[in-house]
Amino acid sequence: MCFHHNEGERLETARLADAVYRAIENTGRGGMRFWDKLLDRSVVFSFDRNGYRRHARGFDTESHRVSLRDRNFLVTGANSGIGFAAVEQLAKRGATVYLACRSLERGGAAVAKLSDHIPDARLELRQVDMADLSSVARLSETIDGPLHGLIHNAGNMLDSCQYTDENIEYITSLHVLGPYSLSLRLSEQLQAGAQNHSTRIIFVSSGGMYTQGLNSSELFEPTGRYDGMRHYAHTKRAQVVLAEQLYERFKPLGIAVHSMHPGWVDTAAVRRAMPKFALATKFILRSPDEGADTISWLAGYHGADIDEASGFWFDRARAPKLISKRVSVSTEEVMRMMTRLDQLINSTQAIPI
Numbered sequence: 001m002c003f004h005h006n007e008g009e010r011l012e013t014a015r016l017a018d019a020v021y022r023a024i025e026n027t028g029r030g031g032m033r034f035w036d037k038l039l040d041r042s043v044v045f046s047f048d049r050n051g052y053r054r055h056a057r058g059f060d061t062e063s064h065r066v067s068l069r070d071r072n073f074l075v076t077g078a079n080s081g082i083g084f085a086a087v088e089q090l091a092k093r094g095a096t097v098y099l100a101c102r103s104l105e106r107g108g109a110a111v112a113k114l115s116d117h118i119p120d121a122r123l124e125l126r127q128v129d130m131a132d133l134s135s136v137a138r139l140s141e142t143i144d145g146p147l148h149g150l151i152h153n154a155g156n157m158l159d160s161c162q163y164t165d166e167n168i169e170y171i172t173s174l175h176v177l178g179p180y181s182l183s184l185r186l187s188e189q190l191q192a193g194a195q196n197h198s199t200r201i202i203f204v205s206s207g208g209m210y211t212q213g214l215n216s217s218e219l220f221e222p223t224g225r226y227d228g229m230r231h232y233a234h235t236k237r238a239q240v241v242l243a244e245q246l247y248e249r250f251k252p253l254g255i256a257v258h259s260m261h262p263g264w265v266d267t268a269a270v271r272r273a274m275p276k277f278a279l280a281t282k283f284i285l286r287s288p289d290e291g292a293d294t295i296s297w298l299a300g301y302h303g304a305d306i307d308e309a310s311g312f313w314f315d316r317a318r319a320p321k322l323i324s325k326r327v328s329v330s331t332e333e334v335m336r337m338m339t340r341l342d343q344l345i346n347s348t349q350a351i352p353i
């Protein structure tokens, strides 16, 4: 696919893409299935907003109407983008949602905005730096009641390699170690939730993880010239593997663990971290609401049929975890990563389970 630099031409390309999709829609069900398969093989026409719209034709609209009135969810990075949209979708269905935000000021503004849209929203604001294990520990101590969903959404991409005060690579700490620690620390609250409802932990990973296998050395001590996008992809791959590992640990407690990716979504993070990409895809990016759909669907889905295995989900369907023979996840690397995560957690705090 070629992207034009001129804004008018880009708009034309987006209009043309919309017209092509409409023409495909007119080919009837058999034709649609053929085109769906073909377009899903491409990344652009699947991760973009038209990909969402194609997939959404098959969505069960009833599941999003089921009330979540007696359920509690925690969303990290809830003050903007996909996290904010996920909170909105859950709160509209009556759920109580904890917004775990790095800044109380930005989190407070998000709560005020949501309360304007949804006057009876049940929202609880909490402060956390997900890259900081002591902050994660403090957050977990403020969650008393049962929890039916824990959504690891907070994320970032940096252009230089940075380390936390605990001397852990920052993005690995934010995307992998912090969520691992929080999942363990909230296990009692999640177990209490699982007494009466489907309860899930969800990692918001990225389609970018398809470009990298699991490499625990690269996760903890990136070598060579730091490439922020590459390192981000390593950590997003690690999230998918961590979800599988946590699934084995949590399933006996009645808690399922999944990962998902939202496609390409128009958010502050994309505009800040990948300005050229954001410009080139300006007219085909999904809205945060579209990007969050699979998160709130997974979190609020009542049946246990989706919990038979830890899935990597995209647009409410299981997606493959590997798509290239060049990329692999070996058992040795999985063990290395888990051993290292446990060592880091043990050396900084007691593990509750």
Ligand SMILES: NC(=O)c1ccc[n+]([C@@H]2O[C@H](COP(=O)([O-])OP(=O)(O)OC[C@H]3O[C@@H](n4cnc5c(N)ncnc54)[C@H](OP(=O)(O)O)[C@@H]3O)[C@@H](O)[C@H]2O)c1
Pocket (backbone or CB within 6 Å): 076, 077, 078, 079, 080, 081, 082, 083, 100, 101, 102, 103, 106, 128, 129, 130, 131, 152, 153, 154, 155, 156, 174, 204, 205, 206, 207, 261, 262, 263, 264, 265, 266, 267, 268, 269, 270
């Ligand atoms: N947008 C996409 O196309 C796309 C594609 C694939 C995956 N994702 C994933 O989707 C998730 C949400 O990203 P987004 O696109 O919605 O970006 P966003 O609007 O920038 O949201 C990121 C959120 O994470 C929070 N955050 C960052 N560092 C944090 C920390 N140390 N502790 C706690 N919270 C922190 C941010 O808080 P502040 O406001 O304080 O910075 C913000 O609320 C990320 O995990 C991202 O990797 C996005």
